[in-house]
Amino acid sequence: MARVLVGVKRVIDYAVKIRVKPDKTGVVTEGVKHSMNPFDEIAVEEAVKMKEKKLATEVVAVSVGPAQSQETLRTALAMGVDRGIHVEISGKDFELLQPIHVSKILAKLAQEEKADLVVLGKQAIDDDSNQTAQMTAALLDWPQGTFCAKIEKTDAGLTIAREVDGGVETIKTKVPAVLSADLRLNTPRYATLPNIMKAKKKPIKKVTAKDLGVDTTPRIEILSVEDPPVRQAGTIVPDVDALIAKLKEGGHI
Amino acid sequence: MNRLGNFVIKSGRNAYKSDICTRSLASAAAQRKSTSVDPQDDKNRPNYSFVSNIFRGQVESKEMFPYPDVLSAEQKEFTNSLVDPFENFFSNVNNSVKNEENCQIEQSTLDHMWELGCFGLQPEEEYGGLGLNNTQNARMAQIVGAHDLGVGVTLGAHQSIGYKGIFLYGTPEQKQKYLPKVTTGRTFAAFCLTEPSSGSDAASIKASAKLSDDGKHYILNGSKIWISNGGICDIMTVFARTSEKHLTAFIVERGFGGVTSGPPENKMGIKCSNTTEVFYEDVKIPVENVLGEVGDGFKVAMNILNNGRYGMGATLSGTMKACIEKAVNHANNRLQFGNKIKEYGAIQEKIARMTMLQYVTESMSFQIAQNMDSGSLDYHLEAAISKVFSSESAWYVCDEAIQVLGGMGYMKDTGLEKVLRDIRIFRIFEGSNDILRLFVALTGIQYAGANLKELQKALKNPASNLGFLSQEVSRRAMKQIGIGGCNLGTFVAPALKSQADSISQCIDLFGKTVESLLVKYNKNIIHEQFLLNCLANSAIDIYGSVVCLSRASRAVELNLPTAEHEVSLTKAWCTEASVKIVDNLTRTSSRNYQEIFREMKNISKTVCDNEGVNTTHIV
Numbered sequence: 001m002a003r004v005l006v007g008v009k010r011v012i013d014y015a016v017k018i019r020v021k022p023d024k025t026g027v028v029t030e031g032v033k034h035s036m037n038p039f040d041e042i043a044v045e046e047a048v049k050m051k052e053k054k055l056a057t058e059v060v061a062v063s064v065g066p067a068q069s070q071e072t073l074r075t076a077l078a079m080g081v082d083r084g085i086h087v088e089i090s091g092k093d094f095e096l097l098q099p100i101h102v103s104k105i106l107a108k109l110a111q112e113e114k115a116d117l118v119v120l121g122k123q124a125i126d127d128d129s130n131q132t133a134q135m136t137a138a139l140l141d142w143p144q145g146t147f148c149a150k151i152e153k154t155d156a157g158l159t160i161a162r163e164v165d166g167g168v169e170t171i172k173t174k175v176p177a178v179l180s181a182d183l184r185l186n187t188p189r190y191a192t193l194p195n196i197m198k199a200k201k202k203p204i205k206k207v208t209a210k211d212l213g214v215d216t217t218p219r220i221e222i223l224s225v226e227d228p229p230v231r232q233a234g235t236i237v238p239d240v241d242a243l244i245a246k247l248k249e250g251g252h253i
Numbered sequence: 254m255n256r257l258g259n260f261v262i263k264s265g266r267n268a269y270k271s272d273i274c275t276r277s278l279a280s281a282a283a284q285r286k287s288t289s290v291d292p293q294d295d296k297n298r299p300n301y302s303f304v305s306n307i308f309r310g311q312v313e314s315k316e317m318f319p320y321p322d323v324l325s326a327e328q329k330e331f332t333n334s335l336v337d338p339f340e341n342f343f344s345n346v347n348n349s350v351k352n353e354e355n356c357q358i359e360q361s362t363l364d365h366m367w368e369l370g371c372f373g374l375q376p377e378e379e380y381g382g383l384g385l386n387n388t389q390n391a392r393m394a395q396i397v398g399a400h401d402l403g404v405g406v407t408l409g410a411h412q413s414i415g416y417k418g419i420f421l422y423g424t425p426e427q428k429q430k431y432l433p434k435v436t437t438g439r440t441f442a443a444f445c446l447t448e449p450s451s452g453s454d455a456a457s458i459k460a461s462a463k464l465s466d467d468g469k470h471y472i473l474n475g476s477k478i479w480i481s482n483g484g485i486c487d488i489m490t491v492f493a494r495t496s497e498k499h500l501t502a503f504i505v506e507r508g509f510g511g512v513t514s515g516p517p518e519n520k521m522g523i524k525c526s527n528t529t530e531v532f533y534e535d536v537k538i539p540v541e542n543v544l545g546e547v548g549d550g551f552k553v554a555m556n557i558l559n560n561g562r563y564g565m566g567a568t569l570s571g572t573m574k575a576c577i578e579k580a581v582n583h584a585n586n587r588l589q590f591g592n593k594i595k596e597y598g599a600i601q602e603k604i605a606r607m608t609m610l611q612y613v614t615e616s617m618s619f620q621i622a623q624n625m626d627s628g629s630l631d632y633h634l635e636a637a638i639s640k641v642f643s644s645e646s647a648w649y650v651c652d653e654a655i656q657v658l659g660g661m662g663y664m665k666d667t668g669l670e671k672v673l674r675d676i677r678i679f680r681i682f683e684g685s686n687d688i689l690r691l692f693v694a695l696t697g698i699q700y701a702g703a704n705l706k707e708l709q710k711a712l713k714n715p716a717s718n719l720g721f722l723s724q725e726v727s728r729r730a731m732k733q734i735g736i737g738g739c740n741l742g743t744f745v746a747p748a749l750k751s752q753a754d755s756i757s758q759c760i761d762l763f764g765k766t767v768e769s770l771l772v773k774y775n776k777n778i779i780h781e782q783f784l785l786n787c788l789a790n791s792a793i794d795i796y797g798s799v800v801c802l803s804r805a806s807r808a809v810e811l812n813l814p815t816a817e818h819e820v821s822l823t824k825a826w827c828t829e830a831s832v833k834i835v836d837n838l839t840r841t842s843s844r845n846y847q848e849i850f851r852e853m854k855n856i857s858k859t860v861c862d863n864e865g866v867n868t869t870h871i872v
Contacts, residue, residue, distance in 0.1 A: 031814055192370050193338065193370035196338070197384075
């Protein structure tokens with residue numbers, strides 16, 4: 001397991017109240033605080049831990065997105081990642097970028113960089129797709145371990161505890177493999193200020209999707225983005241009879 | 254009183270190093286000429302301080318408009334990337350309540366702070382620091398202020414004043430030897446100036462350092478009081494008398510021997526910060542530990558304090574923001590008389606005033622920090638104002654936040670009563686607000702007086718000074734007929750034109766008031782503290798208004814989403830400020846106020862003579 005590739009996506013910060021643009025083409029991103037996708041932070045933490053335990057020799061972070069994605073890469077570098085790759089995609093292509101595109105890019109980079117392990121967050125908190133790790137594994141034809149809650153190095157490869165409905169499933173896999181990080185895998189560290197400063201000097205390579213031979217032309221069209229319906233205010237009824245009457249009136253009973 | 258005059262003049266001279274009008278105030282002790290080539294020593298250098306120049310009734314716009322913007326896009330990104338880990342530390346690791354209960358910061362928290370790198374924000378990387386400039390440092394200070402002022406004072410005593418002298422005045426050898434210890438080496442620093450008998454009158458310190466017979470050491474004897482970090486520091490910047498007239502700054506290690514500290518003081522607030530007395534008994538300081546030049550100690554002390562003052566404003570702007578959030582959260586949710594209390598005018602006025610004060614404070618501190626970063630040498634009056642303004646505003650904001658929360662605000666668990674106690678010290682330490690008001694007024698007057706002197710001199714020999722005179726005559730004549738006065742209108746966004754005009758008129762009136770006070774009192778003006786306070790308060794309000802005009806105009810220029818709100822804050826602030834300024838300035842010549850001030854002098858005298866109130870009880 002010489003080299004680990006991690007994916008880091010720049011998303012609207014989890015604490016920000018999301019606002020839909022008046023023209024309903026998307027959500028407001030300008031002047032809004034962005035951060036690294038929290039599941040990707042967990043992936044980075046796991047990769048950095050592997051390096052600290054000498055299970056990995058190098059950790060490379062990849063971010064696919066506009067120029068500001070470099071800020072997210074810097075965060076990863078400050079956490080202990082060795083170098084970054086920024087695949088710049090902007091404008092319409094970025095707005096309509098789908099997991100399939102990102103998977104193709106990651107698969108290509110995993111081969112180019114001769115990665116032994118790809119660790120991704122299980123999903124991004126903006127589009128909640130939960131597809132990229134699975135498709136990347138498929139494109140590479142590598143084994144996959146999704147929703148990891150524990151990753152351990154064993155002789156033959158990795159032993160992984162996966163969070164599944166109603167319990168934990170333990171599997172073994174060979175490397176190379178693609179893993180996706182679940183919430184309880186670890187608690188990501190906060191970068192220290194001196195490490196943030198040192199991260200400024202770590203290299204970030206810039207490539208385009210075209211360089212990698214991946215076509216990111218949009219395949220979908222956004223028709224409308226809308227706020228969830230506002231919850232109606234409730235009323236307090238004086239007694240059970242009134243409640244039953246109301247329910248009947250509403251056709252609920 | 255003469256002593257105060259001396260204090261002000263000395264620091265004034267240190268600020269400008271010019272020979273302006275010191276004779277018209279009082280005779281200051283002769284200053285020792287520094288051997289180093291300091292740009293501050295250049296007598297012919299123009300003074301770009303906005304506040305200084307309003308004392309001449311003039312607008313000096315260079316450092317005021319447009320609102321400075323010194324950080325590159327990369328520096329901004331870097332600074333913002335420091336915010337999250339810093340915030341995280343204060344929200345998730347530091348426990349301000351526990352710190353206060355224990356009257357100390359937990360060791361694990363301190364360890365975390367050392368790892369995080371917060372003790373070395375400004376020194377260069379080669380010394381283990383982060384190399385932040387003042388603007389970046391101010392951004393960090395805001396976060397500290399929002400969470401724990403006790404930790405803030407510990408941090409500030411360490412790096413804003415404790416080792417700031419080594420950072421500013423240290424030789425390469427001193428920096429190499431000491432800075433790595435205090436940035437990353439888990440060694441605390443302290444600033445040791447105040448003594449039992451020497452508070453605001455800093456020039457009167459008694460601790461003495463005598464050169465040993467072999468000339469290799471200074472022998473330090475004396476004691477210092479109320480030293481933040483006094484019990485935990487191993488490295489201190491100590492000021493001691495090396496001759497009858499001169500002070501010298503030294504770097505003293507606790508390990509030199511003869512250094513002891515008293516028990517931690519029990520304070521009203523900032524309880525987790527360590528405050529003690531420090532005693533020096535025959536402490537042998539190697540001569541190479543003199544900081545700056547021998548005899549320059551007063552200048553070193555004042556410059557360290559001047560250099561760090563903006564940080565206090567930045568810190569407190571963060572504190573105010575946190576108080577406002579608590580108040581607004583309550584106002585948004587509390588239902589009384591069938592409405593959320595935010596719907597009531599009484600609450601709206603409070604929230605608006607709190608917000609305005611926060612805006613002015615933040616605008617001041619970031620203007621000063623940024624000007625310092627672009628090489629300004631004339632920020633001392635601005636920094637003094639920002640210290641006075643921020644500490645008083647923070648008190649008001651926290652007090653009103655408690656009021657908005659009502660009974661809840663008074664409860665310990667709400668967290669505001671601690672903040673109120675913590676804030677109180679900011680009006681007292683690092684130059685009390687009363688002294689700084691006099692400093693602002695007298696330094697400004699001194700600068701205005703220099704101009705008048707020049708005019709008087711020119712009048713004695715009109716023929717050879719025709720140029721200067723005709724310029725001065727036409728300036729005055731134009732002002733008389735209402736044109737050629739101050740005009741801020743050209744610098745501001747169109748929406749703020751009317752406020753800019755009112756403040757311009759205030760500056761004209763301010764200049765005239767200073768001139769007439771100088772003519773009336775001449776050097777005796779230093780004894781008129783009632784009047785000096787009126788001037789200082791007007792200067793504070795003028796500076797606060799103009800700094801807002803500048804920042805809000807920037808917001809409009811950049812089309813920021815908050816521009817409209819910032820314009821609205823600025824309009825309300827400036828309109829009210831101009832009323833206050835005119836009122837304060839009118840007081841200096843008003844018969845009513847002459848009487849009021851005279852009566853107040855009498856009242857105070859009677860009560861002091863009587864050692865308490867002196868009225869006959871009704872019963």
